[in-house]
Amino acid sequence: MASPHSSQPPVAINRRIQSCQEKIRLGGLDAFLVTNRVDQFYLTEFDGEDGAALVLPSRVYLLTDGRFAEEAERTAPWATAVVRTGSLKDSLAKLTRRHRIRKLGFQPEHMSVAALGDLRKAVGPTKLKPLPRAVSSLRLTKDKPEVAAIREAIRIAETAFRTVVRRMRLGMTELDIAANLLFQMTRLGARGASFPIIVAEGPNSSLPHAKPGGRRIGAGSALLIDWGAVVDGYCSDLTRVVFVRRIPPRFRRMYENVLAAQLEAIRAIRAGVRMCDVDAKARRLLAKRGMGRRFTHGLGHGLGLDIHEAPRLAKEVTDRLELGMVVTVEPGVYFPGIGGVRIEDDVLVTEAGARVLTSLPKELDAMVVQARP
Structure with a gap:
C-alpha cells in the first residue's frame, strides 16, 4: 500500500535529498537504496526501527511495515510511503520493476553479504552498484x-x-x-x-x-x-x-x-x-x-x-x-x-x-x- 505525496519537504531536507540525487546522477544510477537508519533520518526525518529509503531522481519512497505507517506519514508526508506486508526485498523488487530501474546503488558499509545476496536475487536483472559514503559524506x-x-x-x-x-x-x-x-x-x-x-x-x-x-x-x-x-x-x-x-x-x-x-x-x-x-x-x-x-x-x-x-x-x-x-x-x-x-x-x-x-x-x-x- 502506497500513500501519495502531500507536501514538499522542509527546505533543509530538500537540499540534502537534492545532494543525494546529484550523487545518483554522477554515479550513473537510476536509484539509491538507503538502509542505514541514521542516514535515512538525515534524508527524511523518519527514524522508524523498520525502514529503508529509496531515492529516485524525482521522488523518495519510504519502505516500512504497519507499525510505523502512521509515523512515516507524520514525519515525511511529502515522501511516498510503502507499507510492506512481505519482506523488504520483495517490496524493492516491485519498485525496481515499476520504475524500470536498471542500476540500483546501495550502501556497502551498511549491508551484509547475506542481505546483498538476497537483494540481488530479488531484483533480478537490476544491476546493484555500491556507492560508499554517499550519505555520510554529506553529513560531514x-x-x-x-x-x-x-x-x-x-x-x-x-x-x-x-x-x-x-x-x-x-x-x-x-x-x-x-x-x-x-x-x-x-x-x-x-x-x-x-x-x-x-x-x-x-x-x-x-x-x-x-x-x-x-x-x-x-x-x-x-x-x-x-x-x-x-x-x-x-x-x-x-x-x-x-x-x-x-x-x-x-x-x-x-x-x-x-x-x-x-x-x-x-x-x-x-x-x-x-x-x-x-x-x-x-x-x-x-x-x-x-x-x-x-x-x-x-x-x-x-x-x-x-x-x-x-x-x-x-x-x-x-x-x-x-x-x-x-x-x-x-x-x-x-x-x-x-x-x-x-x-x-x-x-x-x-x-x-x-x-x-x-x-x-x-x-x-x-x-x-x-x-x-
Missing part, C-alpha cells in the same frame, strides 16, 4: 538546523551538569551521579543520553571509557564525568573533571597540562587545516611536558546524528577541516593506579576559525565543588 558538514539541534543538546547537557554538581553530596556513588545526570537531561527535554554516561572517581578515571560503579566520592576526590544529551536526533558530548573540596597535587599538574593542550589545539582549528596537524598541536605540548605517552587516543571526532562520526582529529588523518564541521576536542592523560584527566568541548569550524559551542567553565579553580555531607 552541518547545516543551520543541525547546528541549532546540537546547540540545544549542549545547553541541556550543561544545565543538567550544573544541577547535578550543585546537588553533589559526600558518599554518593559514581552510579548515583550518572543516574542523576540522565534524569536531569530527560527532565529538560532530551530524548536521553547520547552514550552511556561515564563517571569515574579517582583511580577509575585512568580508564578512558570507565563504567560507573559503586565507588563513593569523598573530600579530595577527583571525578571525571563524560556525558551528552540527544535532542531531535543530534548529540552533544562533553567531559569535565571536578575536584571535591580540594585538588590532589598529582591531578593539578595533569589538569593544567591537558587544559593547555586543548586550548592549543582549538586555536589551530580553521577550514583547510589538516586534521592530523590539529592533533599534533595537543600531542606535542603534552610531549614537551613529559606526558605525551599518556595521551593514548585521538584528539577528537565528528559529532551529529551519531556520537562518533566522521571526521576524526587523529595523527593518521590527513583530510582537511571544512566550514560547518562540528568536532570534539578532548585531549586526555591517564596514569594507571592514580587517575586521569580529559577535557572535552564541542567546536564548530567557521570562517573565523573555531567557535566553541560549549560554555561550561574549565579553569582549574572553577572545577572545585563543595559537596556537603
Whole structure:
C-alpha cells in the first residue's frame, strides 16, 4: 500500500535529498537504496526501527511495515510511503520493476553479504552498484538546523551538569551521579543520553571509557564525568573533571597540562587545516611536558546524528577541516593506579576559525565543588 505525496519537504531536507540525487546522477544510477537508519533520518526525518529509503531522481519512497505507517506519514508526508506486508526485498523488487530501474546503488558499509545476496536475487536483472559514503559524506558538514539541534543538546547537557554538581553530596556513588545526570537531561527535554554516561572517581578515571560503579566520592576526590544529551536526533558530548573540596597535587599538574593542550589545539582549528596537524598541536605540548605517552587516543571526532562520526582529529588523518564541521576536542592523560584527566568541548569550524559551542567553565579553580555531607 502506497500513500501519495502531500507536501514538499522542509527546505533543509530538500537540499540534502537534492545532494543525494546529484550523487545518483554522477554515479550513473537510476536509484539509491538507503538502509542505514541514521542516514535515512538525515534524508527524511523518519527514524522508524523498520525502514529503508529509496531515492529516485524525482521522488523518495519510504519502505516500512504497519507499525510505523502512521509515523512515516507524520514525519515525511511529502515522501511516498510503502507499507510492506512481505519482506523488504520483495517490496524493492516491485519498485525496481515499476520504475524500470536498471542500476540500483546501495550502501556497502551498511549491508551484509547475506542481505546483498538476497537483494540481488530479488531484483533480478537490476544491476546493484555500491556507492560508499554517499550519505555520510554529506553529513560531514552541518547545516543551520543541525547546528541549532546540537546547540540545544549542549545547553541541556550543561544545565543538567550544573544541577547535578550543585546537588553533589559526600558518599554518593559514581552510579548515583550518572543516574542523576540522565534524569536531569530527560527532565529538560532530551530524548536521553547520547552514550552511556561515564563517571569515574579517582583511580577509575585512568580508564578512558570507565563504567560507573559503586565507588563513593569523598573530600579530595577527583571525578571525571563524560556525558551528552540527544535532542531531535543530534548529540552533544562533553567531559569535565571536578575536584571535591580540594585538588590532589598529582591531578593539578595533569589538569593544567591537558587544559593547555586543548586550548592549543582549538586555536589551530580553521577550514583547510589538516586534521592530523590539529592533533599534533595537543600531542606535542603534552610531549614537551613529559606526558605525551599518556595521551593514548585521538584528539577528537565528528559529532551529529551519531556520537562518533566522521571526521576524526587523529595523527593518521590527513583530510582537511571544512566550514560547518562540528568536532570534539578532548585531549586526555591517564596514569594507571592514580587517575586521569580529559577535557572535552564541542567546536564548530567557521570562517573565523573555531567557535566553541560549549560554555561550561574549565579553569582549574572553577572545577572545585563543595559537596556537603
